Amino acid sequence: MTTRTGADRLWTRDFVLAAVVNFFISAVFYMLMTTMALYAVDRFGVGDTGAGLAAGMFIIGAVGSRLFAGKLVDVLGHRRVLLVALVVFLLAALGYLPAGSFPALLGVRFVHGLTFGVGSTASHAIGQSLIPPSRRGEGTGFFGVSAVLATAVGPFTAVLLIDGPGYGALFTAASVAAAAAMAIALVLRVPEALPDPNRREALWTFRREDLLDPAVLPIATFMGVTAAAYSGILTFLNPYALSLGLAAAASTFFLVYAVVVLVGRPLMGRVQDAHGDNVVVYPALASFGAAFALLTVGSSRAIIGAGVLVGLGWGTVMSSCQAVAVKAVPPSRVGVAVSTYFFMVDVGTGLGPVLLGWLVGATGYRTMYAVSAGLVALAAVLYHLVHGRVARRVRPAHA
Structure with a gap:
């Protein structure tokens, strides 16, 4: 019979909160990713290439941010980076309706993708830091459920809102979800293992292994x-x-x-x-x-x-x-x-x-x-x- 010690405890308050934060971040991604091409066509009259670019610009931003997000999280601290990323993530969500031109929309999408890459990296790093090593596979599986729920809730909510109130309601819902992620992150307690000051000074000196x-x-x-x-x-x-x-x-x-x-x-x-x-x-x-x-x-x-x-x-x-x-x-x-x-x-x-x-x-x-x-x-x-x-x-x- 396998025994569990206090150090093996998985279901802590902060593990659950981190998973909920990750759910809201992922839900925003899926709400907008599945609807952005259609929005670009309806709002700005772009063709297929432009519609694809409107959807894909988010991924371009996310891929770019992944290259430096890991070092930021490790050097500056998981929770600190998460909070800063979520502030900008919320501001980007609020920027869709004011974006009055197609280039402006692409700019919002790119910034939103950047902050998604940093924020999701930080939330996953926090989740991993709260999982006992002996339960790494199980804990990662449970934490990943938060993103899976978002794949169902996000697109369903988006379709419901577009067919009903319209895109304004969609962007409002995305902003509310981003705000909820930020509010929950404020009460997260994260076991930070910050490096010594000498390593912090190396923050802006990127080696290949830091990327x-x-x-x-x-x-x-x-x-x-x-x-x-x-x-x-x-x-x-x-x-x-x-x-x-x-x-x-x-x-x-x-x-x-x-x-x-x-x-x-x-x-x-x-x-x-x-x-x-x-x-x-x-x-x-x-x-x-x-x-x-x-x-x-x-x-x-x-x-x-x-x-x-x-x-x-x-x-x-x-x-x-x-x-x-x-x-x-x-x-x-x-x-x-x-x-x-x-x-x-x-x-x-x-x-x-x-x-x-x-x-x-x-x-x-x-x-x-x-x-x-x-x-x-x-x-x-x-x-x-x-x-x-x-x-x-x-x-x-x-x-």
């Missing part, structure tokens, strides 16, 4: 490849389903995905803590690849079934490998580890639609998803090379 941690980069690169495959679902599942007359199945896909991740992530985290990384990651990759194969079938049942497999696959890999990344560095470099990890995820998510979109135009959706299944197989080989072959099975401790 992307070498110990984390291998597993993060694997996640970038996997995220590129997942971007084919985020970007193209809805138009694919619409082309088949299966719009309802696409909506059900994301609902099923969210439910499976909510149930599966914490469970898989416990298995990872007890038995090691490979026991979780290899089956998850197999499930993820099978999901793409199922999507090529093109039926309602196949799409919904793929939602289950993606939840078991991508949902598990995302949190499990974040735990791997954090375990690869000392506590003083958790911020850089988190920023390195999500930098590569963002790069994969940003580049994937470009490459897969070209493939859709040349061959069609089904071929694109078949190629995505092959991309997951390639990612599995990469995982084995960078981590799987050296990962050791964990023997659980018994009382």
Whole structure:
């Protein structure tokens, strides 16, 4: 029978508050990411390229900020950086309605993305600092549930508001969510491990390892490849389903995905803590690849079934490998580890639609998803090379 000591306690007041902060930050992202292209068309009359730029400018800002966010968090302190980022995050949310031109909208999106990258890095670093090392996989899984909830609540709220009161209500809701994140962050108690004054003086002297941690980069690169495959679902599942007359199945896909991740992530985290990384990651990759194969079938049942497999696959890999990344560095470099990890995820998510979109135009959706299944197989080989072959099975401790 496994025993828990006080040091192994996961469900603390501040862990829950940090997860709620992360939920609100993520909810703002999903509310606006799923509606910004349409808003740019309706408000400014831009074409497809401009609409894509309006949506993508946020990701460009986030990717850029990941390069320095980790060092800021580690050197200046998790909570301090989070609060400053959330102040600007709120101001950016308030800037959408006053933005009276398309260039102004792009500027707001870029600043919003910058602060999202810094704020989400800080919130994840705080969450990791509050997780007992012996429960790293489980805790990361539970913390990740906050972002999963946002993937369901954010788009649903956005559609509800756009179809009802309109974009003004949408931007107001985004601002309220940003304000809620900031208010909760004010009462967070974070165990800061600030470096000595000599290291603080080196804040503006960036070394390569301060931007992307070498110990984390291998597993993060694997996640970038996997995220590129997942971007084919985020970007193209809805138009694919619409082309088949299966719009309802696409909506059900994301609902099923969210439910499976909510149930599966914490469970898989416990298995990872007890038995090691490979026991979780290899089956998850197999499930993820099978999901793409199922999507090529093109039926309602196949799409919904793929939602289950993606939840078991991508949902598990995302949190499990974040735990791997954090375990690869000392506590003083958790911020850089988190920023390195999500930098590569963002790069994969940003580049994937470009490459897969070209493939859709040349061959069609089904071929694109078949190629995505092959991309997951390639990612599995990469995982084995960078981590799987050296990962050791964990023997659980018994009382």
